[in-house]
Amino acid sequence: MTSPVASRPSPQTAGEIGGLSTVLLQITDTHLFASADTKHRGINTQASLDSVLVNAKADARWPPDAIVVTGDIVHDESQAGYERFRKTLESLGPPAFCIPGNHDDPAVLERYLAAPRVQVCGDTRLGAWRLILLNSFGNGEVAGALGTAELARMERVLEKHPGEHTLICMHHPPVAMGSAWLDNPGLRDAEPFMDLVRLHAQVRAVLWGHVHQELDRHADGVRLMSTPSTCAQFRPENDEFAEDNRPPGMRWLELNPNGGLTTEVLRVPGANPA
Numbered sequence: 001m002t003s004p005v006a007s008r009p010s011p012q013t014a015g016e017i018g019g020l021s022t023v024l025l026q027i028t029d030t031h032l033f034a035s036a037d038t039k040h041r042g043i044n045t046q047a048s049l050d051s052v053l054v055n056a057k058a059d060a061r062w063p064p065d066a067i068v069v070t071g072d073i074v075h076d077e078s079q080a081g082y083e084r085f086r087k088t089l090e091s092l093g094p095p096a097f098c099i100p101g102n103h104d105d106p107a108v109l110e111r112y113l114a115a116p117r118v119q120v121c122g123d124t125r126l127g128a129w130r131l132i133l134l135n136s137f138g139n140g141e142v143a144g145a146l147g148t149a150e151l152a153r154m155e156r157v158l159e160k161h162p163g164e165h166t167l168i169c170m171h172h173p174p175v176a177m178g179s180a181w182l183d184n185p186g187l188r189d190a191e192p193f194m195d196l197v198r199l200h201a202q203v204r205a206v207l208w209g210h211v212h213q214e215l216d217r218h219a220d221g222v223r224l225m226s227t228p229s230t231c232a233q234f235r236p237e238n239d240e241f242a243e244d245n246r247p248p249g250m251r252w253l254e255l256n257p258n259g260g261l262t263t264e265v266l267r268v269p270g271a272n273p274a
């Protein structure tokens, strides 16, 4: 069952509303470990992340207004892994916004990652936009679940800020990716989540990680995007798990004050030497 779709106005043409765009950098699925030397799927995940960040810092868009990290941050859920990642984020400069993935421990993540410039979950205003960070950690299973409390929080934020273009970030995909092993199930409460999205016309885009691959599509006037991991990649549209040999990557987003959005995934060849 789906709810009625809200009347969703098209983004105004550039120039109708003045002001600067808000630039975001998304990195996801870093899969770090307590030791910076540990490999995951044959990849030194710290070295791969470092290469992605070197590439990001060389980009004309650097520094972004904010960095978003969409889960699976520390694969072994270690204090040392989260502390090292927090220091990395703090050294970059822009404020960072993080959410847990299925491979994280949300309590350990919150304890060792949260800092004055590193926010865990919650929501925030960025320029003309509202950023909502949802926790889809599903009690340690691979599938995600927002749960009634997180869905209610999402609804409260949307009801409180109806005039702000909104980007929702979480770890799990709210739509099918076309791979049975990722989709059955992907996010257990995807239907009530998408019902809320359809009911609130200010939601412009949903952004996630988890799937270690790029997706960019529209549904009900909403932009739906997933992003490559900073380490290993998964082969798209494969019903069984399979690795993909595409390079690690990141996503740049420019959130325009008129509600429009431009985005680009950049891959970093050679970032993940075994």
Ligand SMILES: [Fe+2]
Pocket (backbone or CB within 6 Å): 029, 031, 071, 072, 101, 103, 210, 211, 212, 229
């Ligand atoms: Fe992951």
